[in-house]
Structures are given as C-alpha cells and as structure tokens.
Amino acid sequence: MALPVRDQMKYWxxxxxxxxxxxxLLGNVILPFVLGMAVAYMLDPVADRLETWGFSRIAATVVITLAAAVLFVLVALLVIPTLIKQATDLVNIAPELIDNLQNFLTEKFPVLLDQTSQLRQTLVKIGETIQSKGGELLSGALASAMSVFNVLMLLVLVPVITFYLLMDWDRMVAEIDALLPRDHAPVIRRLAGDIDRTLASFIRGQGTVCLILGTFYAAGLMLVGLKFGLVAGAIAGALTFIPYVGAIVGGLLSIGLALFQFWGEWHWIAAVVGIFAIGQFVEGNILTPNLVGSSIGLHPVWLIFALSAFGTMFGFVGMLVAVPVAAALGVITRFAVLQYRDSRLYQGLSALPDDDES
Structure with missing residues (x-):
C-alpha cells in the first residue's frame, strides 16, 4: 500500500x-564538489560517445581530462591575462569616457550642460564612482575568487572530483535509480528525464552557444580595432544564456565604446553594429535551432529570479545550483498543473459519467 499523499509531502x-x-551551511565547502558535478554532467555525453567508438570508460575519462587540461592551460595563458587587463583599463578610463560624453552633449546641447546643471554634476559623479568603486569591485572580486578558488581547488581538487564523477557517472545513476520508491519509480524517471532534457538543452546547448558567440564577438570587435573588444565580447557571450540580454548589453557597451573611439569614422561604427547583427542572425537561425533545439526550456524571467534568489541566499554556490533547481521546479510545476487539470477539483461535475450526474 502506497504512503498517503500527506506523508509523501512531509518526507519530500x-x-x-x-x-x-x-x-x-556548507556553501564554500561543497563548492568544488558542485563544480565537479556540473563539469562531469556536461562531459558525460562526450564520454558516452567515446565509449561507442570503442574506448573503455576509464580511457574515455582520461582522454577528456587531458584535453580539458590542455585547453585550460591555453586559455589561462592566452586569454585570461588580456581579459583582466582590459577590464581594469576599462574601469580606469571610465571618467575619460564620461568627459567625452559631457563634451559631446555640451557641444550639441549647451543649455543643458552648463557648469551648474544637475545633469553635468551627475555625469561627473558617475565617472568618479565607476573609477573608485569599480576598481574596488574588480579587485574584491579577484581576491574573493582567489580565496574561494584557491590553488588546491582549482588545480587539484575540482579536476580530481570531476575525473571520478565522470568515470562513475553511469554507475551512480543506476544506483540512484535502484533506490527510487517502487510505486513512484516510473513517474520519477519520467520527470527526471524531462529535467535532464531541460538541463541538457540549456546548459550544454546554450553554454555552447554562449561560447561560440562570445568568441565571435570578441574576435570581431578586436579585428575592427575596438578597445576593450575582448571584454565587451566576453560580456555579450556570457549573458547570451538569457535571451536578448547578451546582445543588448554587449551591443550597447560595444557601440558606446565605438562612438567614443571612432567618432566621425562611421564605417567602423557600422562595422561594430554589423558584428552584433550577424551574431544575432547566426544565433537565431543556426546556433539555437541546432544546438538548443525546441525542447522544454527555462523562461528568462524564471531564470533571472532563480539566479537572484539563490545567489542572494547562498552566494556563488547558490548561483551554480540555481539553474538545475529552476529546471527541476519548472518540470515539477508543469507536471502538477497537468495532474490538476485531470483531477475532479479542476473538472468538477463534468468529469463524472452521465449516469452519476443523473
């Protein structure tokens, strides 16, 4: 006999x-394990594909680990130093950009920007705040990152955890499946499959889209000679997982920088606009349909809420688990709505046979 619904709700x-x-309570302690699990989840399809090519699970895991290590070293040596330098320079040059904006507005709208106007004082304060607080924020973020992702976690602990999780992933899934309550195992498997498809669509598919677009934007902006193009491209790519946000934020930042740098050289400004137009066309017509597909996704508003709520309550670890938790809650909510629509509570007397109504 199955447990009553009230008892099931209590246990869950x-x-x-x-x-x-x-x-x-264990946010920072479990951080490397959460990271390792996330990386192992993303790489599991690659390991499965290598197994179909004749590799053993151990050999597939070793190959993936070596390839990831080489890629990490290349990125750490070639990209990260330039990215940090450009981000720091962008923060430091912000007052100069604000001054250029003031001069432009003064030339076009001299009445609005006299020395005592509120708008001019606001622009001055914005520039000073960005320079002072932005530098503190950047250095604080780097210091926090180094305290959380210390050398042991970054170079040893996370890769080791990922290696063992990836090697035993299929066995762990089978063990968890064997522990499911027998009465509810089919439903749980179906819900878990929906959650997995949502995460696979979002994390693997959308993550690949973010990486491709970020690389394209950064390379394109640097080729046209835009200062801080790597930073703008990285921001646009990183925010692409929220529909339209990456293109809007990255595009406005890049076009704003282009206006200051290439003022009067309209062909270069048009080139920056064209880069984001091409990126949006490729994303909407090629990348997203082929890499993400039409499977159940996460609504942008729900995703933003989950990231904000979990990030506020649990810090960086909360932001890492926000996406899978949001996907799980979304799938469970849709399942609950379907159950409600099939229930007597929703259908009322219309669900009764004609004989019972009479």
Missing part, C-alpha cells in the same frame, strides 16, 4: 529543507 519537504540547510 524534509528532504528539500535538508538540501537547503546543507547548501547554506
């Missing part, structure tokens, strides 16, 4: 409370 509620409590 206790499990959710324990999960949130552990996330809050």
């Amino acid at each position: 509620g206790i499990a959710a409370a324990v999960f949130l409590a552990l996330l809050y």
Whole structure:
C-alpha cells in the first residue's frame, strides 16, 4: 500500500529543507564538489560517445581530462591575462569616457550642460564612482575568487572530483535509480528525464552557444580595432544564456565604446553594429535551432529570479545550483498543473459519467 499523499509531502519537504540547510551551511565547502558535478554532467555525453567508438570508460575519462587540461592551460595563458587587463583599463578610463560624453552633449546641447546643471554634476559623479568603486569591485572580486578558488581547488581538487564523477557517472545513476520508491519509480524517471532534457538543452546547448558567440564577438570587435573588444565580447557571450540580454548589453557597451573611439569614422561604427547583427542572425537561425533545439526550456524571467534568489541566499554556490533547481521546479510545476487539470477539483461535475450526474 502506497504512503498517503500527506506523508509523501512531509518526507519530500524534509528532504528539500535538508538540501537547503546543507547548501547554506556548507556553501564554500561543497563548492568544488558542485563544480565537479556540473563539469562531469556536461562531459558525460562526450564520454558516452567515446565509449561507442570503442574506448573503455576509464580511457574515455582520461582522454577528456587531458584535453580539458590542455585547453585550460591555453586559455589561462592566452586569454585570461588580456581579459583582466582590459577590464581594469576599462574601469580606469571610465571618467575619460564620461568627459567625452559631457563634451559631446555640451557641444550639441549647451543649455543643458552648463557648469551648474544637475545633469553635468551627475555625469561627473558617475565617472568618479565607476573609477573608485569599480576598481574596488574588480579587485574584491579577484581576491574573493582567489580565496574561494584557491590553488588546491582549482588545480587539484575540482579536476580530481570531476575525473571520478565522470568515470562513475553511469554507475551512480543506476544506483540512484535502484533506490527510487517502487510505486513512484516510473513517474520519477519520467520527470527526471524531462529535467535532464531541460538541463541538457540549456546548459550544454546554450553554454555552447554562449561560447561560440562570445568568441565571435570578441574576435570581431578586436579585428575592427575596438578597445576593450575582448571584454565587451566576453560580456555579450556570457549573458547570451538569457535571451536578448547578451546582445543588448554587449551591443550597447560595444557601440558606446565605438562612438567614443571612432567618432566621425562611421564605417567602423557600422562595422561594430554589423558584428552584433550577424551574431544575432547566426544565433537565431543556426546556433539555437541546432544546438538548443525546441525542447522544454527555462523562461528568462524564471531564470533571472532563480539566479537572484539563490545567489542572494547562498552566494556563488547558490548561483551554480540555481539553474538545475529552476529546471527541476519548472518540470515539477508543469507536471502538477497537468495532474490538476485531470483531477475532479479542476473538472468538477463534468468529469463524472452521465449516469452519476443523473
């Protein structure tokens, strides 16, 4: 006999409370494990494909680990130093950009920007705030990153955890499946499959789209000679996982920088606009349909809320688990709505046979 619904809700509620409590109390401790699990989840299809080519699971894991290590070293040596330098320079040059904006507005609208006008004082304060607070924010973020992702975690712990999780991923999934309550195993498997497809669509597919577009934007902006093009391209690519946000934020930043740098050279400004127009065309017509597909996705508003809520409550670890939790809650909510629509509570007397109504 199955457990009553009230008891089931109680047990699942206790499990959710324990999960949130552990996330809050052990945030930094479980960070490398969460990262390792996320990386292993993303690489599991690659390992499965290598197995179909005749590799053993151990050999496939070793090959993936070596390839990832080489790629990480190349990125660390070639991209990260330039990215940090450009980000720092962009923060430091912000007051000069604000001064250029003031001069432009003064030339075009002299009445609005006299020495005592509120708009001019606001622009001056914005530039000073960006320079002072922006530098502190950047250095604080780097210091925090170094304290959280210390050398042991970054170079040893996370790769080791990823290696073992990736090697045993299929066995762990089978063990979890064997522990499912028998009465509800089919439904749980179906929901887990929907959650997996959502995550695969979003994390693997959208992550690949972000990487491709970020590389394209950064390379294109640097080729046209835009200062801080690498930073603008990286921001646009990183925010692409939220529809339209990456293109809007990255595009406005890049076009704004282009206006200051190439003022009067309209062909270069048009080239910057063209880069983002091409990127949006390729994303909407080629990348997203082929890499993300039409499977169940995450609504942008729900995703932003999940990232904000979990990030505020649990810090960086909360932001890492926000996407899978949001996907799981979305799938469960859709399932609950379908159950509700099939219930007597929703259908009322219309769900009764004609004989019962009479």
